[in-house]
Amino acid sequence: MTKPQAAQRPLIKALLTMGLMAAASVWLGGCVSATVDEMTFMEPTGGIGDSSVVILGRRHASDYDTELDFIQCVGDHIRRGDNSIAVLEEQVFLNSLYPWFEPRTAPLRTQDIAKLFTQQPVADKLAEIKLEYMIWVDGVTIETNSSGSMTCGVGPGGAGCFGFGTWGTSSDYEATIWDFTDQTEVGRISANTSGQSYMPAVVVPIPIIAPVQGTACDSLGDQLLQYLSTEH
Amino acid sequence: MDSIALHAKKLRQGLASIILLAVMSACGSKQVIVQGSFPSPIMEPLPLTLGVLYPDAFTNHEFFDEASGPAEIDWRVNTGAAQVQFWDTLFDGMFERVVHIRNHDDLHQGDDSIDAVIIPSVADLQYTVPTHTNIKIYEIWMRYRFRLVALDAIHDHDNGDLTYNPANSFADWQLSAYGKTPTAFMQSDEAAVNLAAVMALRDAGAHFITSFGRVPEITQWLDSREGLQ
Numbered sequence: 001m002t003k004p005q006a007a008q009r010p011l012i013k014a015l016l017t018m019g020l021m022a023a024a025s026v027w028l029g030g031c032v033s034a035t036v037d038e039m040t041f042m043e044p045t046g047g048i049g050d051s052s053v054v055i056l057g058r059r060h061a062s063d064y065d066t067e068l069d070f071i072q073c074v075g076d077h078i079r080r081g082d083n084s085i086a087v088l089e090e091q092v093f094l095n096s097l098y099p100w101f102e103p104r105t106a107p108l109r110t111q112d113i114a115k116l117f118t119q120q121p122v123a124d125k126l127a128e129i130k131l132e133y134m135i136w137v138d139g140v141t142i143e144t145n146s147s148g149s150m151t152c153g154v155g156p157g158g159a160g161c162f163g164f165g166t167w168g169t170s171s172d173y174e175a176t177i178w179d180f181t182d183q184t185e186v187g188r189i190s191a192n193t194s195g196q197s198y199m200p201a202v203v204v205p206i207p208i209i210a211p212v213q214g215t216a217c218d219s220l221g222d223q224l225l226q227y228l229s230t231e232h
Numbered sequence: 233m234d235s236i237a238l239h240a241k242k243l244r245q246g247l248a249s250i251i252l253l254a255v256m257s258a259c260g261s262k263q264v265i266v267q268g269s270f271p272s273p274i275m276e277p278l279p280l281t282l283g284v285l286y287p288d289a290f291t292n293h294e295f296f297d298e299a300s301g302p303a304e305i306d307w308r309v310n311t312g313a314a315q316v317q318f319w320d321t322l323f324d325g326m327f328e329r330v331v332h333i334r335n336h337d338d339l340h341q342g343d344d345s346i347d348a349v350i351i352p353s354v355a356d357l358q359y360t361v362p363t364h365t366n367i368k369i370y371e372i373w374m375r376y377r378f379r380l381v382a383l384d385a386i387h388d389h390d391n392g393d394l395t396y397n398p399a400n401s402f403a404d405w406q407l408s409a410y411g412k413t414p415t416a417f418m419q420s421d422e423a424a425v426n427l428a429a430v431m432a433l434r435d436a437g438a439h440f441i442t443s444f445g446r447v448p449e450i451t452q453w454l455d456s457r458e459g460l461q
Contacts, residue, residue, distance in 0.1 A: 064369070064414065065369070065412065065414045094271075095271035098272070098273055098274060098434070098438075099441055099442075102435060103435065105438050105442060121274045121275055121276055
């Protein structure tokens with residue numbers, strides 16, 4: 001292996017510094033505060049057996065949609081926590097029961113569930129997938145404030161940034177659990193999280209991201225696991 | 233030294249490319265050919281044999297919005313192929329039998345079992361992107377017009393065109409559909425508009441299925457058929 005030439009050394013040094021800073025940004029994280037409220041009834045003390053659960057995002061508001069990836073995250077959290085719980089994929093469920101769970105047609109009150117069972121193909125499908133719990137998740141993650149400034153430049157000798165930026169993020173989600181067999185609401189769990197992210201930049205910007213949405217996902221997922229699983 | 237000069241040259245070329253791309257994208261237009269996969273509706277099929285006639289304006293439907301200022305860009309949204317794919321799937325699941333009427337041969341195949349022919353059209357399409365509204369949501373709104381006619385109300389011409397007299401429709405109704413999708417990390421404007429269009433088509437299907445039997449002329453027609461049987 002040949003030694004790097006003197007002219008290449010500053011470039012290698014800069015690359016090493018950038019790598020170290022990037023690694024440091026992964027380890028650093030902004031602070032997140034979380035509040036979880038739970039009110040549940042009729043817990044399945046013996047677990048849900050071979051029945052299934054579906055988590056659906058509410059997409060009925062005019063100015064926001066509950067994020068698809070957040071619903072996926074909560075579902076994955078439950079599957080990881082107890083792999084005996086069958087959590088149906090949201091899109092697969094919506095497609096297999098099209099058009100009865102579209103924003104226009106989905107039951108928004110437990111009283112509306114009975115109407116679904118009046119249609120034989122829908123009732124047969126629900127029986128086939130053994131749906132026991134349907135969980136509506138309503139909420140969104142938003143950026144609450146941002147400040148600071150950053151300047152970046154590119155020149156023949158290299159590129160770099162200088163400055164400081166910060167922004168706040170807030171997540172507010174509520175899960176409503178429906179027992180599909182009894183056609184009744186059996187619980188509500190809410191998770192509110194907020195945090196501040198920072199991005200100082202001295203040549204290389206170092207994002208220090210507060211995992212606000214991830215914390216909300218874990219908080220909601222943990223509470224749902226406690227409700228649904230016998231192992232938690 | 234050569235190495236540094238080479239890096240600087242590459243950097244300048246890269247920067248020039250980025251600036252050129254930015255300028256081109258600011259002045260250019262965006263085109264979306266709507267694509268998606270659509271599920272078949274889960275329902276008891278209606279005991280009808282439905283003829284389906286898609287006018288050319290429907291199968292080639294596209295929406296073009298010219299930029300109104302230097303800060304905006306042109307948008308061309310082509311929904312025709314997706315419309316045909318979606319409504320084919322929907323009609324196949326909703327009616328006991330579907331017969332496509334595309335040409336002279338289809339029209340004169342002597343299929344007496346066709347109860348009615350449906351002729352859909354897109355009456356209006358509007359869209360918004362976050363740059364229009366400052367809300368982080370892409371939206372598509374569509375208004376459809378459907379006509380039901382008897383098979384013998386459709387005429388063919390020497391040039392192969394099929395026409396009908398709208399006055400001969402025994403049902404003529406409109407329905408609206410709406411689809412939206414929020415902004416997402418690493419999602420382009422085109423992908424978001426496509427997703428919003430797919431959501432709008434799904435909503436159109438849901439609206440069609442839930443309202444078909446409530447259109448007064450159709451209720452009357454279905455009742456008269458039951459009276460005949």
